[in-house]
Amino acid sequence: RLPLKPAPHGAAGKTGGGMGFWQCCCVGDAPAEGTSPSVVSSVIPSAPAEFDDAAGGMADPQDPLTVGMELAELRTFRAELLLDKFAARAAIDSLDLSDERWLRVRSVDYGPFAAHNAAAPPAERVHAGDFIVAAGAVAGSGKMMVGELRRGGKVDVVVCRPHLFVVTGLDKDGGALGVKASFHAKSNSIVMGDISDGGAVAMWNAAAPETHQIMTGDFLLEANGCSGDPYELQRIITTDTKLDLVLSRPMSA
Numbered sequence: 001r002l003p004l005k006p007a008p009h010g011a012a013g014k015t016g017g018g019m020g021f022w023q024c025c026c027v028g029d030a031p032a033e034g035t036s037p038s039v040v041s042s043v044i045p046s047a048p049a050e051f052d053d054a055a056g057g058m059a060d061p062q063d064p065l066t067v068g069m070e071l072a073e074l075r076t077f078r079a080e081l082l083l084d085k086f087a088a089r090a091a092i093d094s095l096d097l098s099d100e101r102w103l104r105v106r107s108v109d110y111g112p113f114a115a116h117n118a119a120a121p122p123a124e125r126v127h128a129g130d131f132i133v134a135a136g137a138v139a140g141s142g143k144m145m146v147g148e149l150r151r152g153g154k155v156d157v158v159v160c161r162p163h164l165f166v167v168t169g170l171d172k173d174g175g176a177l178g179v180k181a182s183f184h185a186k187s188n189s190i191v192m193g194d195i196s197d198g199g200a201v202a203m204w205n206a207a208a209p210e211t212h213q214i215m216t217g218d219f220l221l222e223a224n225g226c227s228g229d230p231y232e233l234q235r236i237i238t239t240d241t242k243l244d245l246v247l248s249r250p251m252s253a
C-alpha cells in the first residue's frame with residue numbers, strides 16, 4: 001500500500017491559476033421558511049454509466065442482475081497507469097479538473113484509462129463518472145494530483161465509484177443560493193465550493209438526509225435538464241429561481 005500524502009490545510013477549495021479555473025459566486029433566492037424540499041434518490045453503488053436505462057433513468061441499486069454483485073461490492077480500487085509525456089496529457093484531458101479534493105473521470109475511450117481497462121478484470125475497470133481520489137502518494141487536492149499525473153512514470157491512482165444523487169425543487173425564492181462554484185474550460189461539470197450559511201443550499205442541507213446534502217467538492221452534472229456545458233450550468237444556477245440538480249461525489253466521501 002502506498003502512503004497517501006494529504007494536501008496542506010487550505011490547499012483545497014481555492015482556484016488555481018495554473019489550471020485555468022473560472023470562479024463564480026452563485027447568487028439567487030433561498031427557500032421560504034418552513035418549506036421542505038423534496039428528495040429523489042438515485043444512488044448507484046459502483047454502477048458505471050452503462051447501467052442507466054434507455055429512458056434515462058437510473059438502474060435499481062439493489063438489483064444484482066442490473067448492477068452485478070462484484071461491481072456492487074467493490075467501491076474503491078487501485079489502477080496502475082504508465083505515463084509518458086503523451087499518455088500523461090491524455091490522462092489529464094480525460095478528467096474533469098478540480099481544485100477540490102478529487103478529480104472526476106470524464107472519458108475512458110482512449111489513453112491510459114483505456115489501456116488499463118483492456119487488461120483489468122471487470123470490477124477494476126475505470127468508468128466515465130468514477131473519481132480519482134489519490135494519485136501516487138498525493139491525496140486531498142485535485143490540483144496536486146494533476147501535478148502528480150503530469151510528472152509521469154508509473155503512477156498508482158485510487159479510483160472510487162460515484163455516489164450520484166438528485167436534488168429536486170431547490171427554491172431560491174427570497175435569498176441567495178449561497179455556494180461558490182468553479183470549473184475548468186474543458187470540463188463538462190461544475191465543482192461546488194464553499195457553502196454560505198443562510199443560503200438556499202444550506203437550507204436544503206438542513207432538511208435533506210446526509211446522502212443528498214450538497215457538499216463542498218461535489219460535481220454538478222446537470223441543472224434543469226442541461227448537462228455537458230459548464231458555462232450553461234453556471235448560468236442556470238445563477239439565474240433560475242427553481243432548480244433540479246444532479247450531483248456526484250465519491251462513494252467513500
